Amino acid sequence: MTLKRIAELSGVSPATVSNILNNKGKFSQATRDRVYEVVARESYEINGLARDLRRKSTGIIALCLESLKGPFFSELIEGVQEGVRSANYNFIVASSYGGVDSSAYKMLNEQRVDGAIIFAPSMPDDMLLTLAKKIPLIVLDRQISHDNINTILLNNATGINQIINYCIEHNFTKIGYISGIGFHYDNKQRLQSFKDALNHHGLSLATEYMFEGDFTIQAGREVAEKLYQSNNFPEVMVCANDEMAIGLIASLQDVGVNIPEHMSVVGFDNLTIGTLLKPRLATVSHCKFDLGVLAVTNLLDTLAGNHPDNVVVETEFVYRESLK
Incomplete structure (x- = not known):
């Protein structure tokens, strides 16, 4: 039970x-x-262990993030806030920047919180495994196995496959891609899903339309400059997140390149800001707010002595006007 x-x-x-x-x-x-x-x-x-944990409870949950800025994390933080609101808990957001010297690591290692939600890809696995010996963790950024770790991950393939299916149905064959930070789990999953989807439809990878970014608006701007200078555009550019897609669109529009008439653009994450663009940004949706709520629910379940299942959250392509 x-x-x-x-x-x-x-x-x-x-x-x-x-x-x-x-x-x-x-x-x-x-x-x-x-x-x-x-x-x-x-x-x-x-569970007796759970009773012992509660007697020593700090009443605090930590949310450990690699970055404390950007619209993606703001929606996740709001979800965590809602999750703890009715649970008589407090939560604190900490940065993982600095490794063992980071505020996040010190707080967790010294057990100043009852448990933690982790979205910090730069924290190495061995660090998380060490911390999991002391407090329960809900990990959102990788596959990792430990009795005191529960994972909640995105099914990145579903949304990417839906994008490529749309492209094929509309006779687009020149499809480019801007990836994010190389070692990030979600980045690797999205890139591999993109390659697999092209291969499934018999399309070869066009290396001239493949770019590496870092999930920032600036990365999208830099790709826009390269495309404009080469005057060689794909029919569709798929971006590993919305922020890079936003930078790409804004910079191309600045130099008179019309979206989607000259090139279609698709993002990933369904950030609210994407709906404010003209044209509105086509994207892949998953609810960051709900992700935060679910992470808190599973962490509280773990603190109560239970063992919630690992969760895979579905993604879904959202058509908007940045795509023909």
Whole structure:
């Protein structure tokens, strides 16, 4: 019997169940009675280790990020904030920059938080495995195995495949790609999915339309300059994230290149800012806010002594006017 199942049978959230079982928060007697009735009926026993953890609880969850700027992370942070809001927890955002000297590593290593959500690809696996011996981790940026680590990852292939399928259906064969930071898990997954999708449709990789970026708007601007100078454009440029796509579009428009008449552009992440462009940015959608909420839910479940399953979040292509 898991925390989630008790919550479902009680008609409350997992966070509420966790707080009631650990005698935290203010809830009506009727709610408490309902939860304890389910616990008694299902013969649920609170894990002893979980009780020990709660007695030593700091009441704080850490969100460890590689960068503290950019619209992607702001939506994720809002989701984490919503997740902890009703759970009688606080959360703190920490940067992983600096490795073992970073604020994130020091905070987790010294167990100043009850658990952590990790979106910091530059933190090496061995560092996370060491930290997982001390506190539970929810990891959003790689595949990694440990009893005290739960992963939530994107199915990058679905969205990329849908983009390429659209291109084929509309007779586009000159398709370029701007990748992000090479070692990032999501970047590698998106690039490989792009190559596999082209191969599936019998298209060869056009190396003259392949570029390396770093997920920033500036990277998109730099690719735009190269395309403009060469005067050799693909029919469609797929970007590994929206920020690079935004930089690409803005710079090409500055020099009179019309989007999508001259070249179509597709991003990835479905950032709100993409809907404000003219033309609006076609992209691949996954909800960063919901990702944050889910990460908190699974972390609280782990702190309660349960073992939530690893999760794969689906992605979906969103057509907008930057694509013919």
